[in-house]
Amino acid sequence: MHIYIYDDFLEKSRYNKTLNKIETRLTDLGLSGKIVRLNNLKNSDKAIKEEVKQGAKTVVAVGGDKTFSKVINVLMSNDLSFFVRNIVIAFIPVGNSSLAETFGLNNYQQACDILLARRLKTIFLAKCNTLYFISNIKINGENAEIQINENYQVTLLRNNTAYIINVPSRKILDKIPNIKEIDENKLYLYIENNKQDFSFIPANKLKIKNQKNLFLSLDSCLNCEESADISLSDKQIRLIVGKNRAF
């Protein structure tokens, strides 16, 4: 059974056409299912959990990166750990989405077809304090100090942009041609300051100390402004991906 989680922004009238097209395509493909709308966060958490407990086999997030992250974080709740093992997660992007590109989904039409193809990839989620993320954390913070594996510390010297990567996006992969390979059992600290200079450091555990003007953005949406402990979690998801995925 498929469950479709619609983000609340899709209630705006300008998305009516898009949703009609998605629903028509899903019906044509024989993939129609129950729709849960994320109107109220508490109620929608409860609704998702109930559907999963009642035997949903495929949970599809429909919306943006934030929608996908919300759904992942609800599914990783402790009370669902028994049920989530058998669940497959999918994404139908509406609007701009960096996760969609990473998963190999060019647009919502293609995402519907990929849902039918059901190509599965198992991915370990990473954790930042209590929040789960799938792709990366963007770090903004002057002179940010990042402790790696409790052995050494990296200080950003100039106005760098830093990312902690779990599943790399195509954009980042294109910038690191000399890197051997991405180890799926590791996180990576990627720092760039211009086209010529970058740093790329594998890590198991990272700690960002509390400091002024620190701002962390998880998967381009969930925000964290405290000091952060970041590591790979022991929780994994089975995700439906396209052929052109970045990983």
Place this chain on the structure above:
Amino acid sequence: MFNNKEKNIDKIKDAETVIGSSIKVKGNFHGKGNVIIEGRLEGSLKTDASLLVGEKAKISANVLAKDAFVNGEIAGNVKIEKYLFIGKTAKINGDVSCEEISIEKGAIINGTFIMSSQITKKSEQISEKNPTNKK
């Protein structure tokens, strides 16, 4: 890798770690794959594979690696298991040990050299000539 050793200095492929010129690393860095250092590092540096130290790199650490191509500054002892290349822009303040070495004109080195393979080979030869010396 590193068949044409000198030619490949600027072309290390398959790096596991790259420390760029815009960051500073402090502590004990221990890698398993190839490492490229273009920035600053203080503490200790160890890798089981190859190390490339860029022209602008500044390392204040004891360095251990399998092979190394040094073009920047190192303040500390450099212990290389196999091959060490020291480029013309390199500046090493510390003792150096390796099995094979190439040094370009212009490199500055303040420290003692120990060519580990020669020592091992000489002692093996002595042992072969004087088998009675063996315990």
